[in-house]
Amino acid sequence: MEVSLRDVSVRFGESLPALDGVSLEVASGERLAVVGSSGAGKSTLFRTLTRGVPATGEVVLGGRDLYRLGSRELRAVRRRVGTVRQGYDLVPQLPAGMNVALGELVGLGPLASLAAFFRGPGAGISRRAAEALGRVGMPEKILARTGDLSGGQQQRVAVARLLVQRPDLVLADEPFSAVDPVTSEKVFETLLDLNREGATLIVNLHDVALARRFPRLVALKDGRVAYDGPPQALTESRLAGIYSTDPARLPANGDGKDARTRSGTPLPGGLDGVASH
Ligand SMILES: Nc1ncnc2c1ncn2[C@@H]1O[C@H](COP(=O)(O)OP(=O)(O)OP(=O)(O)O)[C@@H](O)[C@H]1O
Numbered sequence: 001m002e003v004s005l006r007d008v009s010v011r012f013g014e015s016l017p018a019l020d021g022v023s024l025e026v027a028s029g030e031r032l033a034v035v036g037s038s039g040a041g042k043s044t045l046f047r048t049l050t051r052g053v054p055a056t057g058e059v060v061l062g063g064r065d066l067y068r069l070g071s072r073e074l075r076a077v078r079r080r081v082g083t084v085r086q087g088y089d090l091v092p093q094l095p096a097g098m099n100v101a102l103g104e105l106v107g108l109g110p111l112a113s114l115a116a117f118f119r120g121p122g123a124g125i126s127r128r129a130a131e132a133l134g135r136v137g138m139p140e141k142i143l144a145r146t147g148d149l150s151g152g153q154q155q156r157v158a159v160a161r162l163l164v165q166r167p168d169l170v171l172a173d174e175p176f177s178a179v180d181p182v183t184s185e186k187v188f189e190t191l192l193d194l195n196r197e198g199a200t201l202i203v204n205l206h207d208v209a210l211a212r213r214f215p216r217l218v219a220l221k222d223g224r225v226a227y228d229g230p231p232q233a234l235t236e237s238r239l240a241g242i243y244s245t246d247p248a249r250l251p252a253n254g255d256g257k258d259a260r261t262r263s264g265t266p267l268p269g270g271l272d273g274v275a276s277h
Contacts, residue, residue: 001062001080001168001200002028003049008057010044010223018044019055020223028168031192031201033211036220037243042204045220046171049202050081061169082167082199084158084175084191092147096138096157099146100129103164132160137186152179159190170194173204208239 003026010019019041026032034042047053051066051074059066064077082103083089090099104126133139136156141149146157155178162170172191176184195201205211212231219227219234219242226242227234 002026002060003169003200003202004058004060005045005048006058006060008048008055008059010041010048010053010055017223019048021057022220022223022225024218024225024228026200026202028200029195029198030216031195031203031214032216032218033214034202034204034218034220035206035208035211035242036226040220041223042220043173044223046083046085046173046202046204049169049171050078050083079165080168082162082165082170082194084155084162084170084172090146090154090157090161092145094146095143096146096149096153096160097129097133097142099157100132100160100164101126103129103132103161126164128164129160132163133157135163135186136160136190137183150178152183155179156183156187159187162194163190166197167194167199169200169202171202171204174206175203176210177206 003024005022005024008019008022009017011017022041022045034045036042044053048055048059049061049066051059055067061077062080064073066074066077069077091102094102130139130142133142136159138153138156138160141153141157146154149157155175159172159175170191175187175191179187191201191203203211203214211217212234215230217227217229217231217234218225219239221242227238
């Protein structure tokens with residue numbers, strides 16, 4: 001699914017804009033990493049891609065302008081978008097396998113969901129859900145209550161759900177932040193598989209070394225696109241400029257560290273040898 005942002009701005013109250021005239025063209029099947037210091041606007045950018053936050057400008061997914069769609073059309077587009085965000089999107093009370101099975105229902109309205117749930121995954125934890133959990137390395141957790149799983153395990157449940165949902169656009173916000181190196185490789189391979197099968201993949205990363213393994217890097221600084229291109233052309237001095245953010249913009253709940261001082265998950269081996277688009 002192609003993604004096109006045209007002059008997109010987001011402002012929370014009277015503060016400086018979280019996004020300030022962002023324009024971006026992403027081809028169908030492309031994969032890219034978004035980097036930038038804390039408060040640069042990465043999560044806000046992701047939220048515009050599901051219309052999760054009020055914005056001005058145009059956010060066009062698969063030819064549809066998200067912010068001008070009625071609720072039914074919006075749901076249809078959202079069904080084609082899969083997200084991995086820590087602490088969001090999963091129902092903690094349900095068994096992990098059921099959350100994965102619910103991937104088939106993403107974006108359906110409440111009544112359609114209910115009907116489909118009893119026709120499909122609700123009749124039992126589907127075989128596809130079991131397979132998907134196997135692929136992310138936790139088949140034994142199928143009946144575990146999702147809320148009792150660790151943060152990293154929940155991220156893997158969200159990734160397994162993508163395998164069932166088969167979205168055309170995958171938005172992964174820090175998908176490796178809470179997983180060990182071996183798991184991180186599995187998660188990464190799974191995201192790459194979805195990309196190889198045709199899904200556009202946009203990953204938000206604090207780990208610049210990992211982001212450099214993507215064929216395209218987009219760096220945000222103070223809500224604007226400060227770099228958009230191949231990793232080779234992003235020199236250390238440009239990178240240093242990108243990470244020198246005005247402290248006034250740091251999120252109130254942020255830890256004040258920039259990406260270079262965070263301890264990132266070691267690089268999964270999965271990216272090596274993957275051909276660029
Ligand atoms: N719901 C909100 N209400 C008010 N301000 C917000 C809200 N969400 C984000 N912001 C502000 O918008 C700016 C961009 O935040 P955003 O979360 O997009 O940054 P980020 O690059 O994802 O940061 P991090 O890497 O720390 O997650 C920050 O100044 C932040 O404080």
